[in-house]
Amino acid sequence: MALLAEEEAQERPFALPLLVRLLRYLSPYKKRLVLAFCLIFTGAVAGQAGPRLTQIAVDRYILRSDLHGLRSVLLLFLVCVAVQYLAEAAQTLVTELTAQYAMRDLRREVFAHLQRLPMGYFDRTPIGRIMTRTTNDVEALSEFFTDGAVSIFADCFALLAIIAFMVDMDLRLTLVAAAVVPVLVAATWYLQGLAMQAYRQLRLRLARLNSYLQENIAGIEVVQLFGRQQRNQADFRREHVAYRQAEDREIHCYAVFFPLTEFVVAAGTALVLYFGAQAVWQQRLELGVLMAFLQYVRRFFRPIMDLNDRYTLVLGAMASSERIFQLLDVPPEAAGGRLQQPPRRADGLIEFDRVWFRYGTTDDWVLRDVSFRLEPGHSLALVGATGSGKSTLVSLLCRLYEIERGAIRVDGRDLRDWNTDELRRNIGVVQQDVFLFSGDIAGNISLGNPAISALQMAEAARHVRADRFIARLPGGLAHPVGERGATLSAGERQLLSFARALACDPRILVLDEATSSIDTETEQLVQDAIASLLSGRTSIVVAHRLSTIRRADQILVLHRGEVRERGRHEELLRQGGIYQRLHQLNYAATQPHPPPR
Ligand SMILES: Nc1ncnc2c1ncn2[C@@H]1O[C@H](COP(=O)(O)OP(=O)(O)OP(=O)(O)O)[C@@H](O)[C@H]1O
Numbered sequence: 001m002a003l004l005a006e007e008e009a010q011e012r013p014f015a016l017p018l019l020v021r022l023l024r025y026l027s028p029y030k031k032r033l034v035l036a037f038c039l040i041f042t043g044a045v046a047g048q049a050g051p052r053l054t055q056i057a058v059d060r061y062i063l064r065s066d067l068h069g070l071r072s073v074l075l076l077f078l079v080c081v082a083v084q085y086l087a088e089a090a091q092t093l094v095t096e097l098t099a100q101y102a103m104r105d106l107r108r109e110v111f112a113h114l115q116r117l118p119m120g121y122f123d124r125t126p127i128g129r130i131m132t133r134t135t136n137d138v139e140a141l142s143e144f145f146t147d148g149a150v151s152i153f154a155d156c157f158a159l160l161a162i163i164a165f166m167v168d169m170d171l172r173l174t175l176v177a178a179a180v181v182p183v184l185v186a187a188t189w190y191l192q193g194l195a196m197q198a199y200r201q202l203r204l205r206l207a208r209l210n211s212y213l214q215e216n217i218a219g220i221e222v223v224q225l226f227g228r229q230q231r232n233q234a235d236f237r238r239e240h241v242a243y244r245q246a247e248d249r250e251i252h253c254y255a256v257f258f259p260l261t262e263f264v265v266a267a268g269t270a271l272v273l274y275f276g277a278q279a280v281w282q283q284r285l286e287l288g289v290l291m292a293f294l295q296y297v298r299r300f301f302r303p304i305m306d307l308n309d310r311y312t313l314v315l316g317a318m319a320s321s322e323r324i325f326q327l328l329d330v331p332p333e334a335a336g337g338r339l340q341q342p343p344r345r346a347d348g349l350i351e352f353d354r355v356w357f358r359y360g361t362t363d364d365w366v367l368r369d370v371s372f373r374l375e376p377g378h379s380l381a382l383v384g385a386t387g388s389g390k391s392t393l394v395s396l397l398c399r400l401y402e403i404e405r406g407a408i409r410v411d412g413r414d415l416r417d418w419n420t421d422e423l424r425r426n427i428g429v430v431q432q433d434v435f436l437f438s439g440d441i442a443g444n445i446s447l448g449n450p451a452i453s454a455l456q457m458a459e460a461a462r463h464v465r466a467d468r469f470i471a472r473l474p475g476g477l478a479h480p481v482g483e484r485g486a487t488l489s490a491g492e493r494q495l496l497s498f499a500r501a502l503a504c505d506p507r508i509l510v511l512d513e514a515t516s517s518i519d520t521e522t523e524q525l526v527q528d529a530i531a532s533l534l535s536g537r538t539s540i541v542v543a544h545r546l547s548t549i550r551r552a553d554q555i556l557v558l559h560r561g562e563v564r565e566r567g568r569h570e571e572l573l574r575q576g577g578i579y580q581r582l583h584q585l586n587y588a589a590t591q592p593h594p595p596p597r
Pocket residue numbers: 123359366384385386387388389390391392393432
């Protein structure tokens with residue numbers, strides 16, 4: 001978690017390719033952008049015209065007592081203020097909206113991409129990191145688009161307008177005003193650097209504080225059960241002290257930073273006043289020009305200091321966009337062949353042909369040379385010690401991972417030639433760990449598939465004996481389900497997952513039995529449910545219940561990823577190998593009537 005936090009607080013140097021790729025998200029909104037630029041330009045010119053108008057008013061009309069002329073200048077001044085206001089308001093609306101559209105596109109793309117990533121990616125990547133990609137990083141880019149990118153142009157335009165007006169009035173005085181710019185840039189740069197360091201520290205501390213909170217709230221049950229509250233409170237206090245110190249440093253920086261730059265700005269003003277006044281006395285300069293310059297000098301330094309700020313925002317956006325693009329560049333899972341319409345219904349013949357598989361590129365093969373053939377409508381039970389590769393085999397059949405050697409075929413067709421959606425529609429899976437989404441019972445059975453009617457849901461629930469507990473819930477199928485199904489018992493969750501697998505009436509059923517046994521009363525219910533789940537379908541069952549195993553047409557005994565024994569229950573018992581030992585360990589003691597040898 002701490003490492004994660006550190007990564008989030010990083011920044012990247014300026015990188016043009018990243019920026020180009022980022023700006024591509026704005027390309028569908030070119031017309032709006034052109035409009036925004038025109039508005040920025042208009043606003044800058046109208047906004048910076050004020051001092052120049054002062055000069056005209058003073059030199060041409062006030063000193064010559066021309067009230068009529070003064071009136072028209074005042075009118076022009078009011079018009080300029082109005083134009084500036086309108087242009088800025090319109091520009092803000094246009095850019096904010098455009099940025100939001102661009103961000104919407106990016107968020108959609110990120111989420112759509114996430115959903116198509118192979119399982120291996122999720123194994124490798126902590127959830128926290130994926131979450132920050134999709135929230136914090138996208139948010140940082142949003143800030144960049146609304147605040148950074150456009151404001152940089154606004155600042156530049158304002159600066160250009162000011163310089164143009166100043167040069168137009170008096171070149172020499174402009175150079176005098178510009179004399180302090182290098183000092184200002186250097187001072188801003190240095191102090192900004194200090195402030196950035198403090199800010200980075202602050203973010204790092206905040207990220208740590210957040211991850212600490214997140215972990216301990218997620219594990220609140222353990223915290224309370226094991227009485228860790230006191231210790232956690234102390235830990236939290238320590239984290240918080242570090243956070244507050246970082247915050248102090250930042251505040252300190254800013255308290256010193258602004259007054260210091262004000263000195264430089266004041267020095268610039270003094271220089272203009274000193275040289276300007278002498279020029280006025282020597283009648284080389286009109287008084288109005290000097291007055292206008294005094295106003296421009298202050299305005300002149302503002303964008304220069306702001307640009308520094310914006311640049312930091314750009315660097316932050318660089319880091320965020322790099323991380324988001326890294327995510328977008330992970331290749332999505334292979335889609336396989338083309339989706340047939342209507343999706344084809346499999347016969348249910350399954351073949352594994354010398355399949356080798358490992359997670360990632362480690363040297364540990366999880367499946368070694370596994371072969372079997374399962375006729376349509378038949379059942380296969382997978383038996384083996386924990387970690388022997390049973391769940392892995394199931395994942396491979398659904399093509400959640402790619403195999404390295406060998407081939408898996410369904411209906412005689414290689415998995416890679418199946419359209420992945422089509423394949424998965426034909427396989428109903430009951431996973432070892434049931435995952436429920438927040439929503440209602442019905443939504444957790446159909447998973448939002450509109451092709452599954454309420455009647456089919458009720459039918460599926462009845463088939464797996466889930467109907468009785470659903471009927472007891474207020475609202476029945478519409479009963480709300482909390483996050484991760486926390487309000488249901490483990491057994492109820494399991495029954496729901498059976499109904500889910502059955503609702504789309506799959507040809508192939510895969511059942512990864514949970515080892516945790518349910519109370520004896522429900523146990524009978526679940527056994528009946530399983531029996532009706534399997535009937536008439538090709539099924540692969542990771543079995544722990546003896547009853548399921550005995551019913552299977554074929555039993556495969558996996559040991560460290562290898563098929564060590566295969567056959568029917570009685571045959572395997574007679575062989576006296578692993579199966580017989582497993583059987584004795586697991587069942588002999590608990591069975592009132594040990595099965596005959
Ligand atoms: N996502 C994964 N990434 C890396 N290794 C994994 C992953 N899932 C499982 N493994 C490893 O692969 C091996 C087989 O795991 P698998 O889940 O297939 O076992 P299993 O037979 O289903 O065990 P159990 O009976 O406990 O469910 C184990 O050694 C496990 O540590």
